[in-house]
Amino acid sequence: MPDPDLRPARREDLLGLPSEVAPRLLGGHLTTVVGGETVTVRLTEVEAYHGQGTGPVGDPGSHARMGKTARNATMWGEPGHLYVYLSHGIHSCVNVVCGPAGVAGGILLRGGEVREGTDAAARRRPAARSSRDLARGPGRLGDAVGLRHPVHDGIDAITGAEWHGAVARLALPVTPLPDVATGPRVGVAGPAGTAAFPWRFWVPGDPTVSAFRWGRGAGPLN
Known part of the structure; x- marks a missing residue:
């Protein structure tokens, strides 16, 4: 039965700056069907990233900070597609593209609670110590929902159209x-990674929010 507190995302919901749109994703659901298995994650933690020329200040932490490349091309496309990239050569991380087509922006899905398909998520995340850890962190979330770089990069989470054997809906x-x-x-x-970019948003007190750590050269005094 559909959740009365949720509605399908529309492209117009995602036309703003990533830092404006990101908190609106919290409490939302990403549902995927991969290999015939459905997994739904309730989003509890996200991060905004602006591309070159997006917003009033440049974002030195964005994959699109230097302009459009083969790697980040999805970030420059139509809002509502998912930018799936490889982190540390291992983890596929999932971002919701936002902003008008031709303006780069993405929202990294950092953490969530698996609401449907726990068994499928657990098979994809055999190292998880508990259900809390199935999608706690961006690499874990990407594994849990089954989206993989590069095959699923660009999948449309608005129309739910099949993309290389997978479906995604936001x-x-x-x-x-x-x-x-x-x-x-x-x-x-x-x-x-400093307080100059307070672009991480999360549900306070939720156990599926990942642990915070400062990046190299960042910190409370920077």
């Missing part, structure tokens, strides 16, 4: 969550 809260915490992004090096 649903947003009918009413944005009233209590949202914000602070520096996790593990981002240099100025981009």
